[in-house]
Amino acid sequence: MPTKVFIDGKIVDRQDATISVFDRGFLYGDSVYEVLRTSGGRPVDLAPHLERLSRSGDAVFITTPASDVIRRHLAAVLAAAGNEDSYIRIVVTRGSSEIGLDMGLAGTSSLIVIVKPLTLPPxxxxxxxxxxxxxxxxxxxxxxxxxxxxxxxxxxxxxxxxxxxxxxxxxxxxxxxxxxxxxxxxxxxxxxxxxxxxxxxxxxxxxxxxxxxxxxxxxxxxxxxxxxxxxxxxxxxxxxxxxxxxxxxxxxxxxxxxxxxxxxxxxxxxxxxxxxxxxxxxxxxxxxx
Ligand SMILES: Cc1ncc(COP(=O)(O)O)c(C=O)c1O
The missing domain is CATH 3.20.10.10 (D-amino Acid Aminotransferase, subunit A, domain 2)
Incomplete structure (x- = not known):
């Protein structure tokens, strides 16, 4: 059962899903994210999760992609993974920058969508x-x-x-x-x-x-x-x-x-x-x- 990741505009396998060490998500945890699951292959409560992602982004001045853009990429990653049910992680980082806390240094935000087989507690x-x-x-x-x-x-x-x-x-x-x-x-x-x-x-x-x-x-x-x-x-x-x-x-x-x-x-x-x-x-x- 595969893990697939949308990163840098394309869908890749787990081992190819890498990010720059200059990404502020890596350097500072300068990112917002959501975690959800599918049921019968369908994302559970996707709308409120995307609303919360957008609110989180607004609160810390990270530009999150429009929800229809995220929905489109998510559907493609889910289809590529083909799991019966999936764990979904949608991450938006402030992007790469010269090292420094000032958010004015950052370029454009980056969207990452991780889909892997769902594992529940025992x-x-x-x-x-x-x-x-x-x-x-x-x-x-x-x-x-x-x-x-x-x-x-x-x-x-x-x-x-x-x-x-x-x-x-x-x-x-x-x-x-x-x-x-x-x-x-x-x-x-x-x-x-x-x-x-x-x-x-x-x-x-x-x-x-x-x-x-x-x-x-x-x-x-x-x-x-x-x-x-x-x-x-x-x-x-x-x-x-x-x-x-x-x-x-x-x-x-x-x-x-x-x-x-x-x-x-x-x-x-x-x-x-x-x-x-x-x-x-x-x-x-x-x-x-
Ligand atoms: C700190 C914190 N509180 C609450 C929750 C539960 O939130 P949700 O039901 O949206 O997953 C989470 C989920 O990861 C969390 O990290």
Whole structure:
């Protein structure tokens, strides 16, 4: 199953997908990007992903190509790869420049579209749940870098995940500087108590995930109450149910936090209902023209 990449205006194989060491994406993480998957070969939620890419670009003054241009190249890479289902990464870097922070040095932005076979977390994790670790690495405050911008600068997230992995957990849960829950290293978090679902508001300092938005819609359609409210770490530790969301994981149940079981340690009914709802949504995407 092949990996194909659109770069420098053409589609190439993995080993030929190379970029200049003077590209600012490489030098500084000076780029914006999106990650999504296909279902039945069709990109899931491509429109909101492209809108977010454009918003991220505007926020940091990187010119992103028009969405119909990206759609056209993406369709060509997907066709060239021919995978049953794919992982898709759309990257726009500020382009190459003389070395120097000044963005005025940059030439034109460059579009890269990576398509590779989709690999999901092990099925066992969806069945039994994964572990979350509340880590010391905090989210970057909005005044330093707006967390709603999906930029290529992920070192802080990488450090947070390292901390979680060292303790044997699947994902890190990061707090903001006020000590409230923000988000994972690469996911949003939801907790459920007495059948009601809560997720932190955008003001907590998080990337408003496309899957987060979708799960909130699905919850409403299933008459499950979902609200955005500040969450304290104790609200997470004392929750009946917890799950995380991201475009590749979809909805992943969490049954352990900081080494302790969440409630009875089993995937709860609200989580199950939303997991089923999201899987049905993926099936709909697969069959929808
Ligand atoms: C920091 C962060 N938060 C949240 C998410 C989830 O966003 P989405 O559902 O759009 O994939 C991601 C995805 O990678 C992320 O990197």
């Amino acid at each position: 099925a066992e994790l969806y069945h039994s749940g994964a572990e979350l670790r509340i880590v010391g690495v905090q989210v970057t405050p909005k005044v330093a870098m707006d967390p709603s911008v999906k930029s290529g600068n992920y070192l802080s997230n990488i450090m947070a995940l390292r901390e979680a992995k060292q303790q044997g957990a699947h994902e890190a849960l990061r707090l903001n500087k006020e000590g409230f829950v923000a988000e994972g290293a690469s996911s949003n978090v939801f907790v459920s108590r007495k059948g009601k679902v809560v997720t932190p508001p955008k003001s907590a300092g998080l990337l408003p995930g496309i899957t987060r938005m979708r799960i909130m819609q699905i919850a409403k359609s299933l008459n499950i109450e979902v609200t955005e409210q500040p969450l304290h770490p104790d609200d997470v530790r004392g929750a009946d149910e917890i799950f995380i969301t991201s475009s590749i994981r979809g909805l992943l149940p969490i049954t352990k936090v900081d080494g302790s079981l969440v409630a009875d340690g089993k995937v709860g009914t609200v989580t199950r209902a939303l997991l089923e709802g999201y899987n049905n949504y993926l099936k709909l995407v697969a069959t929808h023209d």
